Amino acid sequence: MPDHEAxxxxxxxxxxxxxxxxxxxxxxxxFVADRRLLWTNARMNEMFGYADGELNGQSVRVIYAxxxxxxxxxxxxxxxxxxxxxxxxxxxxxxxxxxxxxTLSGQRIDPAxxxxxxxxxxxxxxxxxxxxxxxxxxxxxxxxxxxxxTRSLERSNAxxxxxIERRRAAQLALTESREKYRTxxxxxxxxxxxxxAQGCAIEVNRVLQxxxxxxxxxxxxxxxxxxxxxxTDDGTTSFASLLERHVTGDLQGEDRFEFRWLTTAxxxxxxxxxxxxxxxxxxGAIFAFTDVTRQRRAAERERQQQEALAHASRLSLMGQMTxxxxxxxxxxxxxxxxxVGGLHxxxxxxxxxxxxxxxxxxxxxxxxxxxxxxxxxxxxxxxRKPVPQVETDLGALLRKTLALMEPQLRAAQLxxxxxxxxxxxxVRCNAVEIQQVLxxxxxxxLDAMQDTPVDERRLEIRLERDKHAMLAVVVxxxxxxxxxxxxxxxxxxxxxxxxxxxxMGLMICRNIVESHGGALRLVPSRCRxxxxxxxxxxxxx
Numbered sequence: 001m002p003d004h005e006a007x008x009x010x011x012x013x014x015x016x017x018x019x020x021x022x023x024x025x026x027x028x029x030x031f032v033a034d035r036r037l038l039w040t041n042a043r044m045n046e047m048f049g050y051a052d053g054e055l056n057g058q059s060v061r062v063i064y065a066x067x068x069x070x071x072x073x074x075x076x077x078x079x080x081x082x083x084x085x086x087x088x089x090x091x092x093x094x095x096x097x098x099x100x101x102x103t104l105s106g107q108r109i110d111p112a113x114x115x116x117x118x119x120x121x122x123x124x125x126x127x128x129x130x131x132x133x134x135x136x137x138x139x140x141x142x143x144x145x146x147x148x149x150t151r152s153l154e155r156s157n158a159x160x161x162x163x164i165e166r167r168r169a170a171q172l173a174l175t176e177s178r179e180k181y182r183t184x185x186x187x188x189x190x191x192x193x194x195x196x197a198q199g200c201a202i203e204v205n206r207v208l209q210x211x212x213x214x215x216x217x218x219x220x221x222x223x224x225x226x227x228x229x230x231x232t233d234d235g236t237t238s239f240a241s242l243l244e245r246h247v248t249g250d251l252q253g254e255d256r257f258e259f260r261w262l263t264t265a266x267x268x269x270x271x272x273x274x275x276x277x278x279x280x281x282x283x284g285a286i287f288a289f290t291d292v293t294r295q296r297r298a299a300e301r302e303r304q305q306q307e308a309l310a311h312a313s314r315l316s317l318m319g320q321m322t323x324x325x326x327x328x329x330x331x332x333x334x335x336x337x338x339x340v341g342g343l344h345x346x347x348x349x350x351x352x353x354x355x356x357x358x359x360x361x362x363x364x365x366x367x368x369x370x371x372x373x374x375x376x377x378x379x380x381x382x383x384r385k386p387v388p389q390v391e392t393d394l395g396a397l398l399r400k401t402l403a404l405m406e407p408q409l410r411a412a413q414l415x416x417x418x419x420x421x422x423x424x425x426x427v428r429c430n431a432v433e434i435q436q437v438l439x440x441x442x443x444x445x446l447d448a449m450q451d452t453p454v455d456e457r458r459l460e461i462r463l464e465r466d467k468h469a470m471l472a473v474v475v476x477x478x479x480x481x482x483x484x485x486x487x488x489x490x491x492x493x494x495x496x497x498x499x500x501x502x503x504m505g506l507m508i509c510r511n512i513v514e515s516h517g518g519a520l521r522l523v524p525s526r527c528r529x530x531x532x533x534x535x536x537x538x539x540x541x
Contacts, residue, residue, distance in 0.1 A: 028122035032106075035060050035074065038117060047102075047124055049095035065091040065099045073104070089125065100126040191289035193224075195243050198284070208289060212261075230259055243287070255285075258292070270296045340364065389516070391426045391539050392434070394471060395463060401438045412446050413454045420463040425538040427471050429516050434536070437509045437520070441475040441532050444505070448479025448530060458529075469538050470518065476531040487522055509534075 019041075022029050028044030030037055040055045048055065048063055055062070064070040069090050076086050087105045094100065103123045110116035191208030195201055204220050214220035224239040242259060255275040260268050270293045275285050343357065402409070402416060409416065442459070449457045458478040466472035482490065486497050491510050506520075513520040513534045520534040 028102075028120075028124075030055075030120050030122070031109075031117050032060060032120055033117040034115075044122060047094075047122065048092070063092050065093040089129075092122075100124060101129050193243075193287040193289070194278070195284045195287065198244070200240065201243060202283075211289065211291065230261065236262065269293045389428050389430050392429050392431050394427055394434075394473065394536070395420050395424060397431055397435060398438060398461065398463065398473075401435050401442070404435075405439065405442055408443070408446055409459075412449065412457065414449075414457045414459055416442075416459045416461050418461045418463075421465055424463055424465070424471060427536040428539050429536055430512075433512045434516070437512055437534060438473070438475075440505045440509050441534075444532075445475055445477035445479065445530075448477050448481075450479075452479055466535050469540065470535040471538050472533055472535045474523065474531060474533045476523075476525070476529060478527075478529040481528060482522065482530050490522055491520075 023042040025041060025043055028041065028047050030040040030044055032038060037055045037058050037060055040050075042052065045052055045055060061067075061070050064073075069092075073086075073088070073090070085105055085107050087103065089101060089103050091099050092102045101124075103125050104120060105122075106118050106120040108114075108116055108118050188205065189207060191211050192203075192205040193201055193208055194203040201221055201224050204217060204224070209217065209220045212220060212223055214223055224243075230236060230239055230242050256273065257275075258270060258272050261271050262268055269291055272290045272292045274288045274290075277285050398418065402418075442461075445459055449459075456478055458476075460474075460476040462472075462474040462476070464472050464474070482497070491506050510520045513536070517537045518535040520532065523531040523533045525531045
């Protein structure tokens with residue numbers, strides 16, 4: 001049996017010091033009296049970042065992360081006995097201020113003396129708690145994925161059921177009598193026309209007759225055959241020519257097209273047409289006509305409103321850049337003023353030579369050209385003049401954008417890191433709108449890094465090929481990042497994380513990118529900060 005002595009015990013002829021055993025323990029161990037640390041083992045010193053013996057004599061408050069945690073253990077301190085152990089998970093604090101989670105277990109050494117010292121065992125459980133949290137989140141994501149796939153399957157089943165029902169109804173409709181077909185043909189609220197295999201109209205319904213202001217079926221057939229009411233880029237043509245072109249061609253399935261119709265009152269209507277082949281009884285095709293003039297005008301108004309909103313957003317961005325731009329313009333103008341003043345004084349004293357004047361004029365011209373270039377960039381950015389989509393070098397557009405934002409970048413004390421794949425293809429885009437997307441993302445990145453120490457600020461811009469003939473632009477910063485709750489609503493109108501933001505910038509940027517056939521999204525990242533990616537379709541060669 002072991003023979004216990006003060007600070008040592010013996011076993012099988014060997015003596016072992018208690019302190020050596022405790023110092024080799026894989027958990028933190030300490031003795032506490034009156035809530036002061038009497039002795040701590042090596043593992044505990046290592047856990048809390050202290051040197052051996054440095055914690056001895058200190059209040060246990062130094063290792064608690066908060067006063068509340070310290071008080072919570074203190075309220076249970078008097079109830080601790082040899083037979084009644086106190087165990088709890090608490091957040092603790094290391095010497096450098098970093099916090100971590102520990103499991104505490106304490107017992108009193110002398111159960112008969114409520115003032116006797118206590119022994120405590122501390123185990124770092126941060127990794128375990130983190131793993132449990134990661135597992136919980138993974139389970140939540142898995143559950144969401146299962147729910148999403150279940151809903152998708154339900155929608156697919158509903159769509160399939162609807163498609164089966166539609167085909168069954170179509171099969172029943174085909175078996176109906178000719179009279180039912182004629183009734184449907186006459187009553188359907190669409191302009192309908194049946195053409196033969198040569199493209200000649202053989203039947204029109206009353207809706208189409210009313211649309212072209214025909215007095216009768218015979219009059220409608222004459223108008224469609226002879227009168228030139230269809231507008232083309234080269235002038236006008238007859239409706240018969242339009243039919244012939246679509247029927248005698250290789251019409252295999254549904255064919256959709258639009259044309260402009262000049263009414264007898266001299267008004268132009270936009271007409272959408274759906275043509276379907278009829279391969280029986282010498283028929284060619286059936287045409288359904290829909291007047292979409294109102295929808296096209298509404299779409300044009302919406303497009304104009306979107307352009308106005310994008311222009312307002314550019315003005316707002318430029319308003320944020322006004323102070324820096326004024327300073328940027330002031331430098332060349334002040335330099336010009338200094339050269340003019342110096343030249344004026346030398347001319348007054350008669351000491352100016354032609355070479356002096358030439359040098360001063362060249363310097364003034366250079367500074368004025370710099371100021372002119374700044375104003376030209378600003379004017380181009382805020383212009384409301386319609387800009388067509390053209391083949392654009394995205395790398396050159398990025399360099400132009402960075403030059404426009406040079407004052408903001410200088411104020412933020414950082415230089416962007418630009419990485420571009422070799423031989424990048426051109427993209428077809430509205431350069432002003434895509435520049436607006438770049439400026440917005442870059443301004444957001446600079447705002448996000450306002451509280452980041454200067455030596456830790458990084459702004460990375462990457463141009464790279466993406467799948468499906470797309471070119472991707474990635475903007476990554478080392479700012480404060482975006483919380484999951486904010487990320488879920490990031491592109492909603494009027495949602496913002498800025499104290500003075502309107503919550504329209506990212507929504508407008510997404511609309512711009514999607515109008516170009518691309519996509520804009522927040523890219524998940526394990527690193528600090530946020531990363532945004534948008535894509536544009538490349539020009540096919």
